[in-house]
Amino acid sequence: MAGTDEGGPAPGGKTLAVIAQEAGVSVSTVSKVLHNRSDVAARTRAKVQRLLAQHGYPGRNGPAATALAPGGLIDFVINELDGPWAVELIRGAEEALDAVGMGLVVSAAHGRGSSARRWLDSLAARRTLGAILVVPELDQDQHRELRALGIPFALIAPVEEPPAGVPWVGATNWPGGLAATRHLVRLGHRRIAVIGGPPHRLASRARVDGYRSALEEAGLPFDPGLVRHGDFTNEPAYRHALDLLRLPDPPTAVFAGSDQQALSTYRAAATLGLRVPADVSVVGFDDLPFADWVTPRLTTVRTPLAEMAALAAGMVLRLLGGGQPAGTRVEVASELVVRDSSGPPPTR
Incomplete structure (x- = not known):
């Protein structure tokens, strides 16, 4: 891999420098996307990931190009659809996929138990290209079934520590x-x-x-x-x-x-x-x-909920392109925002 991060040849004869030129970004930005760094704008990240996959980086062709063709759909499964928290996540994933000409199919998991069976059946029936999951649980059996179906997926804010090797995004x-x-x-x-x-x-x-x-x-x-x-x-x-x-x-x-x-x-x-x-x-x-x-x-x-969802979308696109996310666990930094609802304690 020596030299790859700074413009070394990629499969298919492409270099990161060429991919950077096509994306209209610097080589260092392409390198950041490859390493799943969080300091890249969601739309830029998705554009670069698509170009990497289309050019066979790091080695998938044919099916990957088809999977990532404009018009492809990725599933977004979330526990509950109501509330601004869900809206922010959906917005982030949709914007990232829209930047590469792909769409989002949103559905609700509605809690635990039999609902997990329903959303898994839905993914299988639609022959989805990939899935972003914000679900109450993902046990070993569900993990194995997703793998058996050949559905690349990433989790957002998992309830528990996911099984080893499962890509996920959370906050600090x-x-x-x-x-x-x-x-x-x-x-x-x-x-x-x-x-x-x-x-x-x-x-x-x-x-x-x-x-x-x-x-x-x-x-x-x-x-x-x-x-x-x-x-x-x-x-x-x-x-x-x-x-x-x-x-x-x-x-x-x-x-x-x-x-x-x-x-x-x-x-x-x-x-x-x-x-x-x-x-x-x-x-x-x-x-x-x-x-x-x-x-x-x-x-x-x-x-940054929208950014978290964009990162998860990027993980799925990377898997669809035949690669692997640089890290399976990404935690996006939280930040205190001081406004007007906090002040000194009252005198009693």
Whole structure:
């Protein structure tokens, strides 16, 4: 492979320099795509991946060119279609595939159990070219069936650590939880509650672990009475926030495991006649589009959902082209975005 990253010959006599010229980008950008680096725009990434596959890099021809021809379809299977979180993921995957002339077929997995059988049957019946999966679980049997069907796939935000060799994209959840809680500590908060997602989910556990680490770092005790678990959606979070804010010694800040949970905390505070952030600070997670439009504007941890989906689409295109993703586990960096919903604790 010596020299390949800097323009060495690819199968079929093509060089990365030629591919870079055809894509209108630098050789270093092509190299970044080959190594699945996250610092490449989604549309650029998809365009380069298609050219690599069409030119036989790293060695598939014929069927790959057919599979990646304009008009091809990739399946996007997601647990639930409602909510802005799903919309952002679908948007990212659709834009990446549209850039290479391919389309997206979206369907809902609707939870666990028999629904997994239905979406697997649907993929088999459609003879799909590939699949991007945001599903509640992917066990060894489902993994083997996808392999047997010859369907290249990638996961987004898996519930548990996937089987070895399965490509997946996630966010840096532990650092995100750490940054959110550190921010509240630095504002002066000492009683900080957390409303997490389901405790069995990888992302939820990591966010709460980051919260705990920030408390430990600050020398603050971890109080299990300030921890609640929901399902990242509104209604359970609303009930949990009411419960927390009604405590005899209520928290002065709430770190919510999702922006939807943060909005539910807003509603609970209003129900109790409390103001955000004067009486209770709120920090969310995801930075969905509405976070900058609610009042007060939501302090949250940004996870680039559209970019994550574009990276997963790129993994599937790479597999379709006969190659392998440079890494089977990609975590996109989260980032704290400070707005108006967090401030110093009230004087009591």
